[in-house]
Amino acid sequence: MVQNKLTNINDVAYQKLIDNITALWGEAKSKAVNAVNTELLEANWQTGKYIVDFELKGKDRAEYGKHLLMNLSKDLTIRNGKGFNRTNLTYMRKFYLAFPILGTASPKLTWSHYYELLKCDNSLEMKFYFNECIKEGWKVRELKRQMKSCLFQRLALSTDKAGVLALANEGHQVQTPQDIIRDPFVLEFAGLPK
Structure with missing residues (x-):
C-alpha cells in the first residue's frame, strides 16, 4: 500500500528541495503536454494538406474523389486505429484550408x-x-x-x-x-x- 503522508521534517532546506523537484516535474509535464499538442496540430494540418493536394491533382480521380473521405476513413482506421473517422478527416482538411501556413495556427x-x-x-x-x-x-x-x-x-x-x-x-x-x-x-x- 502506498503511503500518502509527507515526511514531517521542519528543515527549510529540505522543504526547498521538495519544492524545487516538484516544480521541475510540473514543468516537465507541462512541456510534454505542449509537445504532444504541437505534434498533434502538425499531424492534423499535414493530413489536411495531403487530402487537399490529392483532391487538386485528381481530375482523373473525380469518381473516386466523391467517396475520398469515406474510403480514407475506413482504410486509415484499419491501418492506424481510432481517430480517422470521416468527420475528423473533414476537420483536418478544413484546418489546412483555414490555416494554409502552419505557422499562422497558434500552438x-x-x-x-x-x-x-x-x-x-x-x-x-x-x-x-x-x-x-x-x-x-x-x-x-x-x-x-x-x-x-x-x-x-x-x-x-x-x-x-x-x-x-x-x-x-x-x-x-x-x-x-x-x-x-x-x-x-x-x-x-x-x-x-x-
Missing part, C-alpha cells in the same frame, strides 16, 4: 479549440474567436459558451462593443434592482417589452 490552442473554431461559417468570425481564445486564455468550454451565446454577432450589432466584451468576460453583473428588471430573461418571463 497555444489545442486541437479541440480548432475543432470548435472550424465550425464558424465565416472566416472573420473564426478569426475573432481565434484571437479572443489566445488573448483571454479561453479553455474549450469557454470558447463553446461564447460561440453559443453569439458573442461575435452581438459585438457586430452593438454600439457598446466594450460593454458587450466586458459582459462576455465577466457575465451579467447585478448592481442595482433595476439591473435585474432590465434583464432580457426577466422581461421575457414577465411578458414585458424590452
Whole structure:
C-alpha cells in the first residue's frame, strides 16, 4: 500500500528541495503536454494538406474523389486505429484550408479549440474567436459558451462593443434592482417589452 503522508521534517532546506523537484516535474509535464499538442496540430494540418493536394491533382480521380473521405476513413482506421473517422478527416482538411501556413495556427490552442473554431461559417468570425481564445486564455468550454451565446454577432450589432466584451468576460453583473428588471430573461418571463 502506498503511503500518502509527507515526511514531517521542519528543515527549510529540505522543504526547498521538495519544492524545487516538484516544480521541475510540473514543468516537465507541462512541456510534454505542449509537445504532444504541437505534434498533434502538425499531424492534423499535414493530413489536411495531403487530402487537399490529392483532391487538386485528381481530375482523373473525380469518381473516386466523391467517396475520398469515406474510403480514407475506413482504410486509415484499419491501418492506424481510432481517430480517422470521416468527420475528423473533414476537420483536418478544413484546418489546412483555414490555416494554409502552419505557422499562422497558434500552438497555444489545442486541437479541440480548432475543432470548435472550424465550425464558424465565416472566416472573420473564426478569426475573432481565434484571437479572443489566445488573448483571454479561453479553455474549450469557454470558447463553446461564447460561440453559443453569439458573442461575435452581438459585438457586430452593438454600439457598446466594450460593454458587450466586458459582459462576455465577466457575465451579467447585478448592481442595482433595476439591473435585474432590465434583464432580457426577466422581461421575457414577465411578458414585458424590452
